[in-house]
Amino acid sequence: MRFEVEYTPQQESFRKEVNTWLEAHVPKDMGFPVDAKDLTSEDYQKRRKLGRDLGQKGWLWPTAPTKYGGGGLSIDHDMILEEEMERRGLSLPPYYDSGGTLGGASILVWGSEEQKEHFLPQIFRGEVRTWQLLTEPGAGSDLAGVQTKAIRDGDEYVINGQKVFVGSNHGAEWSWMIAVTNPDGERHRNLSWLIVPMDLPGISVVPMDLLTTGGEGGAGTGVKNTVFFDNVRVPAFNLIGGENNGWRVASTHLELEHGGGGAIRRNTLVERLFAYCKATEREGQPMSKDPEVRRLLVEVFMEAELSRLFGLRNYWLAHARKPRSYEGSQSSYFRKESSLRIAERILDILGPYALTNDEERGILNGAFELHQRGAIVGLHPGGTTDIQRVIMARRIGIGRSTREEAGELA
Ligand SMILES: Cc1cc2nc3c(=O)[nH]c(=O)nc-3n(C[C@H](O)[C@H](O)[C@H](O)COP(=O)(O)OP(=O)(O)OC[C@H]3O[C@@H](n4cnc5c(N)ncnc54)[C@H](O)[C@@H]3O)c2cc1C
Structure with a gap:
């Protein structure tokens, strides 16, 4: 069976159109830091402008409904757009924005028509960028244990509390979060899901x-933040999915964040590793001719390829609206563990040079050093590997009489 995607002449003509447009709109002087934390404000603003321009064309969130500011395009169009952005070292969107992938998807499932019309076009056209505020000092894997409170007062909710590990270094216009709206309520039935404008008084x-994980093209989450809420008043209109129903709303974005949305991106670092080993000589021959290096490179290739195929399968399941169960967690678990195995092999191939971003000795401006760091840090966000194992066990029916169902998706 062939898994590779083949494109029709019409799709190739769309690719041409995309390339002509990107050629005209991607700034020629845009910087591409290895580590997302080094993205300058100037380069960040260039990415935001590019995001708004893409949004105007319906290419920022290509498959989101046109009614709510998306492109209404097919997944083939989406894949072509993502491939052409990736060829330029960029992602789609060209910055980290969990509002489009996770928050927007939750509003689509749980928002009222009025809320969808108000919030979604601003997200899908790139006018606002959003962060996710879930984790707290005492509630990470046990997300239902959050303590931040949002208590109704007239037409507003008053928020007090603290969220941690919030990306990233250039601020966001909005955040989406879960908070306790009924302090006396039963666990899982005491929470609500809110959209919070980040310029409200009382937010710091x-x-x-911390260690950072970086991200290709400066799209990674970079710096992490603690966000404090001190009597922050949010309009009641911003509560999505009904009061005390936040855990069900969260099931949507958790399913997607745990890998249920899939991915089509290739592992570009692995491709750069192969190119480096072919171009660099060690003991009078290209490194790739050394049998031991070659063995390790083949193992790296297999790890990266399996991760890619899990991502592609889930991307297809998501866009074909097929039922899902354990597949998201399976993909997330494999990708994270595999990234560690790839890091170990890179270290075996490159030796200590893989561990430095020193100007003279660091390879590819420190890209491998960042990967070594990121592979360890990357086990944690979006549900740790332990949690993915717990979810998989529940969904394949190990240790429970009834199989747990996947989160609620559009
Ligand atoms: C780079 C990065 C980016 C992040 N970005 C965001 C963000 O943007 N927004 C946000 O809200 N949060 C973010 N997080 C936080 C992330 O979601 C949490 O770190 C994660 O959910 C784990 O929570 P914790 O750190 O509190 O660890 P804990 O939940 O305290 O877990 C500690 C350890 O115990 C293990 N463990 C916990 N429960 C179980 C169990 N039931 N069975 C087996 N093992 C278990 C865990 O796997 C882990 O190894 C980010 C974290 C990182 C590292």
């Missing part, structure tokens, strides 16, 4: 001093 954002 303090950077956390």
Whole structure:
């Protein structure tokens, strides 16, 4: 069976149109830092402008409904757009925005018509960028244990509490979050899901001093922050899916964040590793001719290829609106563990040079050093590997009499 996608002449003609447009709109002087935390404000603003321009064309969130500001395009169009952005070292969108992938998807499932018409076009056209505010100092894997409170007062909710690990370094116009709306309520039935404008009085954002995971094209989450809420008043209109129904709303974005949405991106670092080993000589011959290096490169290739195929399968399941169960967690678990195995092999191939971003000795401006760091940090966000195992066990029916169902999706 062939898994590779083949494109029709019409699709190739769309690719041409995309390329002509990107040629005219991607700034020639845009910087591409290796580590997302080094993205300058100037380069960030260039990415935001590119995002708004893409949004105007319906190419920022190509498959989102046109009625709500998306492109209403097919997944083939989406794949072509993503491939052409990737060829330029960019992602779609060209910055981290969990509002489009996760928050927007939750509003689509749970928002009222009025809420969809108000919030979604601003997200899908790139006019606002959003962060996700879920984790708290005492509630990470046990997300239902959050303590931040949003208590109704007239037409508003008053928020008090603290969220941690919030990306990223250039701020966001909105955030979406879960908070306790009924402090006396039963666990899982005491929470609500809200959209919060980040310029409201009482919000303060303090950077956390942590390892960063970077991200190709400066699209990664970069710096992490603690966000404090001190009597922040949010309009009641911003509560999505009904009061105390937030855990069900969260089931939508958690399913997607745990891998249920799939991915079509290739592992470009692996491709750069192959190119480096072919071009670099060690003991009088290209590194790739050394049998041991070659063995390790083949293993790296297999890891990256399997991850890609899991991502592609889930991308197809999502867009074909097929039922899902354990597949998201399976893909997330495999990708994270596989990234560690790839990092180990890269270290075996490159030796200590894989561990430095020193100007003289760091390889590819420190891209491999960032990967070594990121592979460890990357086990944690979006549900740790332990949590993906727990979810898989529940969904394939191990240790429970009834199989757990996947989160609620559009
Ligand atoms: C790079 C990065 C980016 C992030 N971005 C965001 C963000 O934008 N927004 C946001 O809200 N949060 C974000 N997070 C937070 C992330 O979601 C949490 O770190 C994660 O959910 C784990 O929570 P915790 O750190 O509190 O660890 P804990 O939940 O305290 O877990 C500690 C350890 O115990 C294990 N463990 C916990 N429960 C179980 C169990 N039932 N069975 C087996 N093992 C278990 C975990 O796997 C982990 O190894 C980010 C984290 C990182 C590292």
